[in-house]
Amino acid sequence: MRFSTKAEYGLKAMTNLAQCYPEQKTIGEIAKEENISQKYLERLMGLLRNGGVVQSTKGKQGGYVLDRDPKKITAGEIIEILDGEIAPMRCVGKFCASEHKCPSSIVWNKLGVQIKKTLYDIKLNTLIK
Amino acid sequence: MRFSTKAEYGLKAMTNLAQCYPEQKTIGEIAKEENISQKYLERLMGLLRNGGVVQSTKGKQGGYVLDRDPKKITAGEIIEILDGEIAPMRCVGKFCASEHKCPSSIVWNKLGVQIKKTLYDIKLNTLIK
DNA sequence: TTTATTACCTACTAAATTAGTATATATTCA
DNA sequence: TGAATATATACTAATTTAGTAGGTAATAAA
16 A cells, blocks of 8 residues: 655645745756656646646746645645545445445545545645754 | 555455354355455465464365454454555655655655554454444 | 747656466365 | 365566656746
């Protein structure tokens, strides 16, 4: 069980932006400071923009800025935007669709709730050094 | 973020065995009842045996039996045996080795602790229908 | 109006992982 | 001895991950 580097890079980039909030920064600067491939980070920042946690301006003097105060952005949001919904496992057994819950779906459901609770409770401002 | 089908199959097989505890069962029976490829399940049962949660007897009239009371086996044990250690992400940044913790490692550490707590708190007997 | 700088978009690719299969061996009971 | 079981290892197809490549679009400054 593992999250992807997308989530890792996303958290780093967002924390970096949180440190200069409400100033903006370019992808190039973030990539260099956080040691992430710039081209790859471009894609991730696009997802984060579509996800509504950053805003961008094009062109010369353009860049990225957090959409709102770091206190109001959570690790859960960032990770779900980049990695997809947090759902540890989907049981595909024929009995799991309806009220007959299989044993493993009980585990995955409990766990999913806990993970979300934990991650949505971590605000971006608490990650700044 | 997702667990593998190994964990899913493992939970199902172990719950199945819990239902007949302290009787034994063959892999063939379990595979059929839980709709899992027998050959694949053989491998997984081998891991679970090495992991110390089931015991096996070879030969005719052989089979698998839980190593101990279902109350004393947890979902966390089963999943870690099959999927490896629960560690949502390992930050490879150069500053994460020592006391300088990067933002994302804070998230992964908190999360790892929570996930383990949740999974080791789910006992096998609570999953039986 | 041109040029440099930035974001934005899509297609491609190498490597790793997952989820198995295939094949053979070892052990035990009847 | 033969049938039924577990055990072990090597192979493979499909999927996912983690990027790269190569371009387009918008904007500010010269």
